[in-house]
Amino acid sequence: MLVVHGLWTREHSLALWVEAPRRRPGPARAADLADLARQAPRAAALACALASPATSTVSVSLPCTPSGRPAASTGRARADLRLLPVELEVVDLRGARALEVLTEVAEQDLPVADGLRWLAHVAAGARRAVDAGHVVPDLHACDGRFRARWVPAPDRAFGRWRTVVAQACPPVLRAERSRSGPAQAPDLLDDVCAVVVDVLVADRTRDVVPHDLPANPSLRAWLLGLRSGEALADDADRHGTLPSLARRVRDWHRSGEDAGYDVLLRVVEPEPWEDVPDGLADGKLDGTGGEAPADLNWRLQTRLRPLDDPSLVLTLAEARAEGGSGRDGEDPLLVLLTGTARAGTAHPPLKRILGGRTDAAAEHGVELSIAELLDLVEVGGPKLAAAGVGLQLPRHWTKKALSFSLTASAAQPGAITAPQVRQAELLDFRWQAALGDSPITEAELLALAASKSSLVRFRGEWVQVDADTLRRSATFLRRRGTGRASIVDVLAAVGSGRDLPGPVTSVDARGVLGDVLSGQAAQRLPELPDPPGLRAELRPYQRRGLTWLATMSQLGLGAVLADDMGLGKTLQLLALLAHEAPSAPGPTLLVCPMSVVGNWAAEAARFVPGLRVHVQHGPGRPKGADLAALAAERDLVVSTYGLVVRDVTDLAAVPWHRVALDEAQHVKNANTRQARAVRAIGAAHRVALTGTPVENRLEDLRAILDTTNPGLLGSAASFRDTFAVPIEKLGQAEPAARLAVVTRPFVLRRVKTDPAVAGDLPEKIEMTVRANLTPEQAALYRRVVDDLTARLADPGADPGGVSRRGLILAALTRLKQICNHPAHYLGDSSGVLHRGRHRSGKLELLDDVVTSARAEGEKVLCFTQFAEFGHLLGPHLSDLTGEPVPFLHGGVTRRGRDAMVEEFSASDGPGVMLLSLRAGGTGLNLTAANHVVHVDRWWNPAVEDQATDRAFRIGQHRQVQVRKLVSVGTLEERVDAVITRKRGLAESVVGSGEGWITELDTDALRELIRLGDDAVGE
Structure with missing residues (x-):
C-alpha cells in the first residue's frame, strides 16, 4: 500500500x-x-x-x-x-x-x-x-x-x-x-x-x-523585514541593538499571557446548608428533618481572577483596591462589564438572570432557581468555557450516575464451587445500587427521591441526579432487589433490562460459577490436560478453550466458541468429546454445512480415532427407532442443516447429550426453517462454532445465543429496542457495555492478532488490486447503466411491473458480470480471448498473479461468487498453467469435494484451485496455497475473510498474500471504498452487504454506478 x-x-x-x-x-x-x-x-x-x-x-x-x-x-x-x-x-x-x-x-x-x-x-x-x-x-x-x-x-x-x-x-x-x-x-x-x-x-x-x-x-x-519575510541584513545592527529589541519583543509577547483579569461566574450554595453534617440520618436529608426549605436559593456572583495569580478570586472593590486603576492599565469595571456581556452572548439565559444587576452580582450575587442553576451548569458551562469565561461551582459538587451490580451465590450452601452446578439450579441473587462509586441503600434512595429535586445533598456533596431515576431505583430494589432464579434467568434479566433504571456494571459470584460469569473462565480455570485419546498437541489457547467448553458443559450452559477462522475450533470440540469419552455422557449431534461433512469425519478419524462417528446423510440414512438405536452407540453423529429440516421429528426423538452447530451463522436468521428445526432438537448442552458471531448485525449474535441459551437476550423485538438500535444506529456505549456483561460468559472469542495466538500464525498481507476495463466491457457497462437509469426515470415503461429493488439488484448483478468478463455477461459461449488478446482487464491481471505465483512454485486459490464464471475460468487457467484446475462449487458431490481438497493439498497437486465463494468459503483447510485472489467481490468483509481463512490458518507457515480485484471507475471501486470506511463496524458488530444500495435515491445510485473517465485501459 x-x-x-x-x-x-x-x-x-x-x-x-x-x-x-x-x-x-x-x-x-x-x-x-x-x-x-x-x-x-x-x-x-x-x-x-x-x-x-x-x-x-x-x-x-x-x-x-x-x-x-x-x-x-x-x-x-x-x-x-x-x-x-x-x-x-x-x-x-x-x-x-x-x-x-x-x-x-x-x-x-x-x-x-x-x-x-x-x-x-x-x-x-x-x-x-x-x-x-x-x-x-x-x-x-x-x-x-x-x-x-x-x-x-x-x-x-x-x-x-x-x-x-x-x-x-x-x-x-x-x-x-x-x-x-x-x-x-x-x-x-x-x-x-x-x-x-x-x-x-x-x-x-x-x-x-x-x-x-x-x-x-x-x-x-525589523518592520521592513516583516514585509519581505527575509533575514535582516548584517548592517541592520550597526549599533548592536537587535538583541535588546528581540528581548523587548519577547517581553511584550509574555505580557499578554500574564497581565489583566479573567471574568469568573461563581455559584454559591444556600447558606443554611454550609454547616450540615455529612451523610443521611433516619432516612431524612442530611439529618435536617426533611427536604431543603423552598425559599433557599442559590446565588450567582461575578468575580475577577488575576491572570498572574489564578488562586485569587476578587470582588470588583478588591480588584480596584489591589491594583489601583487595574493591572497593566486595565479598568476592572470595564473587564467585568465586557466579560459579563460575553457570558450573556455565550449563554443567553444569563442576560435575564443578570439583567441590569451588575452591581448586585459583583457584590452579594443574584438568586438562581434550581432549574436555572442546572441549565447554567449543563448547557451553559461548555459555552462559557469556549468564550473564555470561567464557571466556579461549590467545592463539593459532582454529577453521579446510578448503576447496579449483581451478586449471585448457589441456593445450596457449598454448591457454588462444585462443578455439578447446573443451568436449571437456582441461585440466590441480590442487586446493589451505587451512586457514582458509593453503594446506596433503598432507604437512602427513597430519602433522596423525597426531595423531588435533581440536585441533592449526599454524603457531604451536592450531586446532580435524575429524580425520576432515584424513585424508580428505590422501587426496583424494593420489588426485585433479592430473590432466586436460574443462571440464565438471572442474566436474562440483565440482558432484557426489565425494570432496570440504570446500567449494570458487574455480575459477581464465587468459585467456578464466578469465573464463568466474569467472562474470564478461560483464563482463570485450572487448565485440563490434553485428553488421552487425542492424537494432537493442543496449543495453549486451544487447551484453555477445551477447559472452558468442559466447564460450560458441566454447568449445563450453552457455549459459543467464536474463534477466528483457522484457529482450530474443530480440534477443540473434538478434544471435548475425547475428554468426555471415558464417562460416555451420551451422543453429540453435529450440524454443519454439506461442504464440510467429509472434513469433520476425516478430522475426527485423524485426531480422535477412538471416537465412534456416524455420518447421517444419504437416501439410506436411518430414521425413527433405528436412528435412536444407532445414536446410542455413537459418540458423534454428523448431519447437515438441510437434513435437519427434513428429519427434525426423528432427530428430536433422540436423547442427545449435546447439539453442536458448525458455521453457526447458518442460524443467524431465527425465523428460517433450519434455525427453528435446530431449536426443536433437545439436548443437555448446546455449542455453536462460528468465526463470525456478528456477520451483518447484532441480531445474528442474539439468534445464535438464543439457540444455545434460549431466552438469554429476550425476543427479537425487545433485543432490537434494547440493544440493536441504541448500539448500531445511535452508537451508545451503555447498552454495548451491558450487552457485553450478559454475553461475555457464554462467548469465547479469540482473534489471530491476540498475543497468545499471533505467534502460531504467519503474516497476512491484504491488498486491493484495481484493473481497467477493456473497451468492450466499458460499452456493455454503459449500456446497462443507461438502461437502468431510463427505467428508473419512467417506472411505467416496465411492463413486467418489476419492483424498483428487484430492478436495481438485477442491474447490479449484470454490472458485476461485465466487470468479470464480457462472455460471463453475454452467456454466448464466446472465448476468453479475442485474437490472442484479453477481453477483460481483471482476467489479464489474474493471469499475471497466477503466472508469477506458479513460477515461484506457490499455489493460488481463486474465489468467485458466480459458478458460471468459474466454469469459464477453469479451462483458461488450465491452458495458462499447463495443469488441471479443479473447481469446487455447490454442484460437486461430497466425495468429489474431499478428493479435490486432498489432491490440491498434495505437494505435486494442482497449483491453482477455483472455488465458489458460497460452497468453498467455509470449513476447508487449504494451507497448501499462500496466494488468495477474490476475482469478484461479495461486498461482505466477514464472508470474504472466511474464504481467505481457507489458506490463512494454523498449518500455514508462509506469508499469505490476499488480492481483491476491483474494476476501476465502476460500481465495484466505489462500493469497495464504502466497505473500507465501514470496516470498524464489520470487525465489532459487522454491518455489510449490498441491500443498502437499493435504498439510495436515483441521483445517488446514478453516481454510484456511473462509468468513470478512468475506467477504460489502453
Whole structure:
C-alpha cells in the first residue's frame, strides 16, 4: 500500500518521500503517482509535489530490520527492529508550496503517514490564527542572524492548543539527525506555524506600503523585514541593538499571557446548608428533618481572577483596591462589564438572570432557581468555557450516575464451587445500587427521591441526579432487589433490562460459577490436560478453550466458541468429546454445512480415532427407532442443516447429550426453517462454532445465543429496542457495555492478532488490486447503466411491473458480470480471448498473479461468487498453467469435494484451485496455497475473510498474500471504498452487504454506478 511521509527539516522546509511495498523508501515513481491518482483523484498539490524531479537528501533515524532495511510503517509490530541512520532522497518544499500540500492533506482523506498529518494539523491551526487576526510580529534569532516574522499571538488559548498538539507529535518528526540532537516537538510546531503565518500574511499584505518608518535602524529593519519575510541584513545592527529589541519583543509577547483579569461566574450554595453534617440520618436529608426549605436559593456572583495569580478570586472593590486603576492599565469595571456581556452572548439565559444587576452580582450575587442553576451548569458551562469565561461551582459538587451490580451465590450452601452446578439450579441473587462509586441503600434512595429535586445533598456533596431515576431505583430494589432464579434467568434479566433504571456494571459470584460469569473462565480455570485419546498437541489457547467448553458443559450452559477462522475450533470440540469419552455422557449431534461433512469425519478419524462417528446423510440414512438405536452407540453423529429440516421429528426423538452447530451463522436468521428445526432438537448442552458471531448485525449474535441459551437476550423485538438500535444506529456505549456483561460468559472469542495466538500464525498481507476495463466491457457497462437509469426515470415503461429493488439488484448483478468478463455477461459461449488478446482487464491481471505465483512454485486459490464464471475460468487457467484446475462449487458431490481438497493439498497437486465463494468459503483447510485472489467481490468483509481463512490458518507457515480485484471507475471501486470506511463496524458488530444500495435515491445510485473517465485501459 502506498504511504506518503513528511518531515519538517531544520532548514524550515517540508520533506516528502514515498513508502511502497518491496522497495526502499524514496521519491515517487510513475506507478506510485498512478496509485495516488486512483486512491485520491483530487490530491492535485500532493501529486504535483511528488512528481517534482528536484530532490535532496536528508539523514534520519528509522526503525530497521536486522538486514538494515527500513521497516514498513503499517502492519504488525515487530520486536527485532532497531533505530539505524538512513539517507533518504526526498522532495523538498518551501514556503507557499509546502503550505499548499499541507492544506490539501488537512482537507482530504489521503494515504499519508501520521507525521505528515500532524504537520497538516499544525498548519491548519496557524491558518485559523491568521484568519482570526490573532498574529503578532516577532524578532527571532537563528544561527547568529535575526529574522523578522509573524507568529500566532502567544495568548493562553494558543498556549493550551500548542501544549496539546505538541504532545501528540509523532516520533518520526524528531528523526532528523543533527549534531544538536533530535528536534523538540514545541520547536517544530512553532517553526511550522511561523512559516505558514509568514506565507499567509505576506500574501495578504503584499500591496501594503509602509509609511512613517522610524528613524531607528533596528526598528526600521525589523518592520521592513516583516514585509519581505527575509533575514535582516548584517548592517541592520550597526549599533548592536537587535538583541535588546528581540528581548523587548519577547517581553511584550509574555505580557499578554500574564497581565489583566479573567471574568469568573461563581455559584454559591444556600447558606443554611454550609454547616450540615455529612451523610443521611433516619432516612431524612442530611439529618435536617426533611427536604431543603423552598425559599433557599442559590446565588450567582461575578468575580475577577488575576491572570498572574489564578488562586485569587476578587470582588470588583478588591480588584480596584489591589491594583489601583487595574493591572497593566486595565479598568476592572470595564473587564467585568465586557466579560459579563460575553457570558450573556455565550449563554443567553444569563442576560435575564443578570439583567441590569451588575452591581448586585459583583457584590452579594443574584438568586438562581434550581432549574436555572442546572441549565447554567449543563448547557451553559461548555459555552462559557469556549468564550473564555470561567464557571466556579461549590467545592463539593459532582454529577453521579446510578448503576447496579449483581451478586449471585448457589441456593445450596457449598454448591457454588462444585462443578455439578447446573443451568436449571437456582441461585440466590441480590442487586446493589451505587451512586457514582458509593453503594446506596433503598432507604437512602427513597430519602433522596423525597426531595423531588435533581440536585441533592449526599454524603457531604451536592450531586446532580435524575429524580425520576432515584424513585424508580428505590422501587426496583424494593420489588426485585433479592430473590432466586436460574443462571440464565438471572442474566436474562440483565440482558432484557426489565425494570432496570440504570446500567449494570458487574455480575459477581464465587468459585467456578464466578469465573464463568466474569467472562474470564478461560483464563482463570485450572487448565485440563490434553485428553488421552487425542492424537494432537493442543496449543495453549486451544487447551484453555477445551477447559472452558468442559466447564460450560458441566454447568449445563450453552457455549459459543467464536474463534477466528483457522484457529482450530474443530480440534477443540473434538478434544471435548475425547475428554468426555471415558464417562460416555451420551451422543453429540453435529450440524454443519454439506461442504464440510467429509472434513469433520476425516478430522475426527485423524485426531480422535477412538471416537465412534456416524455420518447421517444419504437416501439410506436411518430414521425413527433405528436412528435412536444407532445414536446410542455413537459418540458423534454428523448431519447437515438441510437434513435437519427434513428429519427434525426423528432427530428430536433422540436423547442427545449435546447439539453442536458448525458455521453457526447458518442460524443467524431465527425465523428460517433450519434455525427453528435446530431449536426443536433437545439436548443437555448446546455449542455453536462460528468465526463470525456478528456477520451483518447484532441480531445474528442474539439468534445464535438464543439457540444455545434460549431466552438469554429476550425476543427479537425487545433485543432490537434494547440493544440493536441504541448500539448500531445511535452508537451508545451503555447498552454495548451491558450487552457485553450478559454475553461475555457464554462467548469465547479469540482473534489471530491476540498475543497468545499471533505467534502460531504467519503474516497476512491484504491488498486491493484495481484493473481497467477493456473497451468492450466499458460499452456493455454503459449500456446497462443507461438502461437502468431510463427505467428508473419512467417506472411505467416496465411492463413486467418489476419492483424498483428487484430492478436495481438485477442491474447490479449484470454490472458485476461485465466487470468479470464480457462472455460471463453475454452467456454466448464466446472465448476468453479475442485474437490472442484479453477481453477483460481483471482476467489479464489474474493471469499475471497466477503466472508469477506458479513460477515461484506457490499455489493460488481463486474465489468467485458466480459458478458460471468459474466454469469459464477453469479451462483458461488450465491452458495458462499447463495443469488441471479443479473447481469446487455447490454442484460437486461430497466425495468429489474431499478428493479435490486432498489432491490440491498434495505437494505435486494442482497449483491453482477455483472455488465458489458460497460452497468453498467455509470449513476447508487449504494451507497448501499462500496466494488468495477474490476475482469478484461479495461486498461482505466477514464472508470474504472466511474464504481467505481457507489458506490463512494454523498449518500455514508462509506469508499469505490476499488480492481483491476491483474494476476501476465502476460500481465495484466505489462500493469497495464504502466497505473500507465501514470496516470498524464489520470487525465489532459487522454491518455489510449490498441491500443498502437499493435504498439510495436515483441521483445517488446514478453516481454510484456511473462509468468513470478512468475506467477504460489502453
